[in-house]
Amino acid sequence: MAGRRRWSTEEILDAAAELLRTSDTDSFSVRKLAAALGTDSSSLYRHFRSKTELLRAVADRILLAAVDGYHPEGDWKQRITALALRVREAFRQQPQLAAVWGRYASSGTGSRLVMEEVLQALRAAGVPDEEIPARYHRIAILIAALIASEAGVSAITPEEQEQGMELFRVAVLGADPERFPALAHFARDVRPLGVDRRAAFEEILAAHLVHIEAHRAGFSGAGTPSTPCDTPC
């Protein structure tokens, strides 16, 4: 007879990950998770103190799945970029998870693997040990912010997205050329935040890594021989 069995924490996490992956549009809730497991939401509160704690645990699984099959390749920038793109892909279409992760990075094996790889890449880059924690911190913030905000965009309904697009068009095309000359001039080419996110992600991250490389060269004197770059450039 179907009902009444005990669910392990593992099984609950699996079911939560599954539910988050399949239910694209509508939002995740403890009650829906309980329903999917054929139990009552109150039962889940024996395994988790709060919804946030549950989501944090699932976020680490996503991270784990993201690094699964990853092997370092290329130079340190390529390694960080490849890893970041994997994490980004893993969190896409799972807005609530990305938001939680962005708020406060998870803490399990997945998180450790990502941290380890980025730290090693920074060492390979030749960044002095004493600067690595700060560099890591900035990279983590940048990547988490971009992924979380991207997930936020895909979290709203298509209608709201279309409304937002329309508002943007009105703001840009309807700008008074007297008061907003530059905006009026670029009106046809300026784009809303929601488009072209993948390219933007890669470019912004690349720019940040190049900046680190330049600084490292400035400090250690071991930059590419052709371009000394001793002013911040």
Added chain:
Amino acid sequence: MAGRRRWSTEEILDAAAELLRTSDTDSFSVRKLAAALGTDSSSLYRHFRSKTELLRAVADRILLAAVDGYHPEGDWKQRITALALRVREAFRQQPQLAAVWGRYASSGTGSRLVMEEVLQALRAAGVPDEEIPARYHRIAILIAALIASEAGVSAITPEEQEQGMELFRVAVLGADPERFPALAHFARDVRPLGVDRRAAFEEILAAHLVHIEAHRAGFSGAGTPSTPCDTPC
């Protein structure tokens, strides 16, 4: 006699901004806004089709307040930085607003003023006209992502923040040195995402602007005379 008056859209927006500003911890809701106005939530749906539409309108007011009193000063990088810091400050402690704004930039006068200033600064930087829309797009994404994710951190309860801190400590300090050598090595210095956000914001933005400057120099040949920088550095 107190009850039963008509509220203009303006008054509702003012009250919403006020409520968002004062109610630090607990979350904003249409019902609470209605209660603050002494009316029923259903009345508000004559003025706004949805909560999102309402929040978008308030977000533009915040933007307007952010640029109030702003005057361009210094070089183009300083102008963009000063403006970004103002916007950041305006959205702090208003997580729900920042999230909505991050999802889809607002559309009123506030938004226009910010766009105008950034576009003018990019022109002043000497970025070729045909590149400005793309550069603007990346800058806007970067700033919005950082601000929204920062607001996300301050949105969670202190208890959840402390839990997250504890989880982070466990993840870092408890890492097996065999499996995570770099993480174990930097364990004492690596910091969680939530700390030092202001410095991180300034540094990440500065790095991005420096990158634009370097590229502009590479393309136009009008960089600082001492450092040609024709490779991406």
Added chain:
DNA sequence: ACCTGAACACCGTTCAAGT
């Protein structure tokens, strides 16, 4: 010892019925 039902205190949104 474990789980459940029912409740508490909320949400956003709609719409018939009132004034």
Added chain:
DNA sequence: ACCTGAACACCGTTCAAGT
């Protein structure tokens, strides 16, 4: 023409009562 009450379909979380 405008507004309201009441309802719909949800939330996260708790806890006494059951098995």
